[in-house]
Amino acid sequence: MPPSTDTADDDTVVVSDSVRTSLESEKWYSLDSAEEEFFMTQTGIQDPAELKKHILAVQAKACEIHAYPCILRLAFTSLKIARLPAYGKLLKIGKERKGALFLDIGCCLGNDVRKVVVDGFPMNQVFASDLRPEFWQLGHKLFRSTSNTFPVPFISGDVFDPAFLPPAEIPTTARTVSLPPLSDLTSLARLAGHLSVIHASSFFQLFDGQLQLQLAKRLAALLSPEPGSFIFGSHAGRPEKSVRMEAVPQDFRGTRMWCYCPESWTELWECVFGGKGIVKVEAELKEIMKENLMFDAMEDEATETFYQLTWSVTRL
Template sequence: MSQSTAAIHIISGRPALDESYYNPDEEELAFFKSQTGITDEKALKDHIVRIQTDAYQVYPYPCIRRFAFMKLKISRLPAYSKLLRLGNEREGAIFLDIGCCFGNDVRKAISSGYPMRNCIASDLEPDFWKLGHRLFNTTPETFPVPFIAGDAFNPEFLKPVPPFDSVPESPGPQLSRLTTLTPLLGHISAIHASSLFHLFDEVHQLQLARSLAGLLSPQPGSLIFGMHGGRSEKGFRTEQGAPGQTGTYMFCHSPESWEELWDGEVFEKGTVQVEAELQEIERRDIKAAPGTKFYELVWSVTRV
């Protein structure tokens, strides 16, 4: 996630926190119990709510208010099996979780068998990563995945380059020594970017896509994948917000426009396989007319 000036505004200020959104399923409870070491469900809830409260003060993202960080979204994406296969079959396959927030997704991938030594995480706000250590009762020593704080729109942090058409001649950098993402250009096998693109307008979504594409290895099977807000037709999600104030609306791609963006605008047409579909979601935190439907765009972009 990012707080770039390109990001959408949170409408109507900062809504109050509401514990009724805490509703993990059995798989999510099991994951958080195993990762935190807290097996008592009341104690676990109290612990998570404390972290949520502190994180909401850092930046009041709706996904924090809704406990979306508990939803194990990465493991429920269709491309998750591709990620794990890369980790097992490609030597030194680097995995970047960008917009990582607390780091719950990279932790889930590691718990599923992705080699920790090949993982790296990044977010604009370093306090979220620190809160992740508190959430999971770890330290940088007990969970040594490198974290790099920075703005993906800053060329000094991530230099925009065209997608690589051949493997870089230089070897991949040592992850623990990185201070920016630029040395990783052309070296990353998999990038996870969820709840990230929908924070930006159309122009900046394209800019971010191009920057991430420059990080991706040209080897067949390398992929970028994730999920974020979407619509059946490309455009602003006007079902919420103040009438006439389009600057507060979320810009959403459709599956068709998202495929066109990656296959033709970002990458040369025919060099990637794009899969994108809409999944209907419940958003009771958004005030909208009865019967209004909201969707997530679930997607992957794979080098061929």
């Protein structure tokens, strides 16, 4: 989830007291019955008021690491991955494909990984990656777990660092070289052609158009050439390929997002894989209304139109 080029200390968002007050207000915290049951089961906290207090305390800590809009909006409390159209395919592969490997890239606090494991994908075939290891550690606090009680391997690194995830040719035949235990991996470099499913949500939107293309190429090289292997996720989109402003409380300026439409997103992946007929790209744009964080921080009532691009790219 964090941008791979964000390493300077002065890039960290400073969250003001007024924003913190907003973050702790009722309107940012809303669990539906499935989400509440999930968090109660995973944390062991059965009292709704205590659960809310616990989650908001973790959120405040996460904002100190980096106040991404998805953290500000408590998106890590949603079960969004389970509501993506391709989620059933993910669980089916985990059940039916021997040794299938699943990677959650840009995993943040690890809520999606935990949902996948709870729903039956073999834990020893799951791993997660993010630029900031502090988020993964905070995820253990959120779910009251340890590396022993939840031993899913976590690999920290910059997706644009060639030592961590080098550019590579997209494999066309199955890899026969065996992998070391996932817990021994320190980068994604050895995983080329080995992954059955990759999940990347709220991740591509962090980069400009050229970097999104580079990222797509690098993730495509990790994917197994076995038919049915796929990459999926969701992020900000637009009816036409363009730049939008995401309003966040960062000096009240906002941040630019390069957004694709379903047609241009399909073209990007077909280009990455070398043309039509190699992958099936499914992309859907949904219009939703959400509160504008920047204006909320200014104690004004405002909403903005937001388009979410939900997508999957499947090897044929």
